[in-house]
Amino acid sequence: MLPFALGLAAIGCGIGLGLIGFAAMNGMARQPEAIGKLQTPMLIALAFVELVFLLTVFVGAGSFKP
Secondary structure, three states: OHHHHHHHHHHHHHHHHHHHHHHHHHHHHHOHHHHHHHHHHHHHHHHHHHHHHHHHHHHHHHOOOO
């Protein structure tokens, strides 16, 4: 069950990162002068999504008892 859960977490992380990147690139393409204002929140959001994934992997794998 653990490999399925970790795979599901990886898929969710990939989708989340893709949506964040898509929205940021879309905003930057529409308003190139706002790139500086969009880049910082985008990187913070990417870091939070990665943090949730890493916590899932380490806490999930650490709590698994065969």
